[in-house]
Amino acid sequence: MILTQTPYRMSFFGGGTDYPNYYAQNGGQVLSTTFNKYCYISCRKLPPFFEHKHRIVYSLVEDIIRISDIKHPAVRAILSEFETEHGLEIHHDGDLPARAGLGSSSSFVVGLIHALRAMNGQISSKKFLADEALRIEQDVLAETVGSQDQIAAAYGGFNNIIFNTDKSYVVRPVIAKKKRLSDLNQNLMLFFTGLTRFASEIAKHQVNKTAENNSSLHLMSEQVDEALSILASSTQSLDDFGELLDDAWQLKKGLSDKISSSIVNEIYEAARSNGALGGKLLGAGGGGFILLYAKPEMQNKIKEALHQLIHIPFKFESSGSTISIYQPE
Structure with a gap:
């Protein structure tokens, strides 16, 4: 079994300048920190003794055979992108409620990518996790989301995140006593x-x-x-x-x-x-x-x-x- 722990974030300043349609023209930046409340994702191979191949447990319980039948859009997208032959059981737990302004959706995506790659024996850098989460949310799911949450969840810490017009970003830890x-x-x-x-x-x-x-x-x-x-x-x-x-x-x-x-x-x-x-x-x-x-x-x-x-x-x-x-x- 693999268990990932991914923090939630609070953004202080600059929120809104992290949307691609803004910073691609103007550049942008945010000041944010992660804090000690977390999204937990556990993932294990599911033994082949059940009628279903995959079990996904969050606010709902999904027992399904085909990945395309998964209702949770992020799980469906990530499992489709990270192809796996064996069945999986995935559980999500969070310290705080979802859809509440803490970047929980991105913490979920980062944590699940981290867990699946670890299950395959792959080490994930913070940059890889942030980049993949951005790709999944913005390109694969085509959601209207900014770019700060995925980076904050992957990197952690109190940071000034700078967004460049070429859509690259820089994570600068805050210098303060x-x-x-x-x-x-x-x-x-x-x-x-x-x-x-x-x-x-x-x-x-x-x-x-x-x-x-x-x-x-x-x-x-x-x-x-x-x-x-x-x-x-x-x-x-x-x-x-x-x-x-x-x-x-x-x-x-x-x-x-x-x-x-x-x-x-x-x-x-x-x-x-x-x-x-x-x-x-x-x-x-x-x-x-x-x-x-x-x-x-x-x-x-x-x-x-x-x-x-x-x-x-x-x-x-x-x-x-x-x-x-x-x-x-």
Whole structure:
């Protein structure tokens, strides 16, 4: 049996500039980190004693004979691309809900590719995993998705990911003192709004308005440089990072009327009224997880104000997708 562990990500700045139709013309960049909540994929050869050849277990259980009959689009695409003669049993488990703005779909794709290649005795570099996940999601499945989630899930860590006009990318680890990043971690709060959505539907609306939003996307890319400067500084207040998050959220909401909602706006304003300096919905928007920046002494007050939401403590992580169990048959 093979078990992969692939982290979820939170994106701070630059989201939206990682869509190919934007960065192929302008270049783009994001600032993001992975954190210690994971997607787990277990994979083993299925003994030939059953009526079905493959079993896929996620929110549904699929017992099927032909790969083409698999309902889960990513599993169907990956198994079709990575041809296998023997039957497989694949299980998915996640620490947090799917369709909630944490890049979970890409974590799933990266983790499954990693598991299948390990089962075949193949070592996968971080770049290979990111590139293959991008190819599967953007080319094979033809989904309207950005390019940051696949890279973050594969590489892990706190990174400035730069997208070039030739569609290549560069992953630059953030240069900041350990205590600076630790303080940032302590000043961030993550809450689940209870709302889930299909990110591709929101993304299509946003992508269709790329030309109209070009100036806003350019400003969002510039915010990455500003955030990096704050993190690298030994004199500038870290609270400026929180206030910049608020600026970014206001810009992001303007990209599409599907990104926020009255419920989300009420949550955000309640957090701001009780001490949060800034924050944003993670991912494409519409629901999912909301990230807030607040000084530790204000956080209990914010928890009380948002008592109807689930608070998720977390820590930054740097492992990326890893093989947790390797027991080849």
